[in-house]
Amino acid sequence: MDISLSQCFIAVDDHDKALAFYRDVLGLEVRADVAFEGMRWVTVGSPAQPGVDIVLEPPLTDPNASTADKEAMAELLAKGLLRGVIFTTDDVDATFERIRAAGAEVLQEPVDQPYGARDCAFRDPSGTMLRFNQPRGR
Numbered sequence: 001m002d003i004s005l006s007q008c009f010i011a012v013d014d015h016d017k018a019l020a021f022y023r024d025v026l027g028l029e030v031r032a033d034v035a036f037e038g039m040r041w042v043t044v045g046s047p048a049q050p051g052v053d054i055v056l057e058p059p060l061t062d063p064n065a066s067t068a069d070k071e072a073m074a075e076l077l078a079k080g081l082l083r084g085v086i087f088t089t090d091d092v093d094a095t096f097e098r099i100r101a102a103g104a105e106v107l108q109e110p111v112d113q114p115y116g117a118r119d120c121a122f123r124d125p126s127g128t129m130l131r132f133n134q135p136r137g138r
Helices: 015-025 069-079 093-103
Strands: 007-011 027-037 039-045 054-059 084-086 105-112 116-121 129-135
Touching: 015 039, 015 054, 084 093, 093 105, 093 116, 093 129
Parallel strands: 007 054, 084 129
Antiparallel strands: 027 039, 039 054, 105 116, 116 129
């Protein structure tokens, strides 16, 4: 049985700002931009991974969610407490410099980790933590 990743989701509070970051700063391609029931989903992905999509979605996609639940999700997103993704790069230091030069919030400069990677971390425009790692030996 083969199982592979198809999509992952990142909550964003402003799709236009997120799109500018993921497309213009990270260099991901836009694969879809869909509006439905007052919400918007933008799908992006790496040209090197045509079978894996990252869906930029509202923090809470249930149209029947209570106002309190919507506010709670917005607060968690603003605090950076929702999960993000880890990207792999062949040059973490160059990736770091490019993203920092674009004005992204730096959480961690490149460092050699004890688990065998060199990595760095940023927040996207919505506050989600994104890590960029380069396995040692690359």
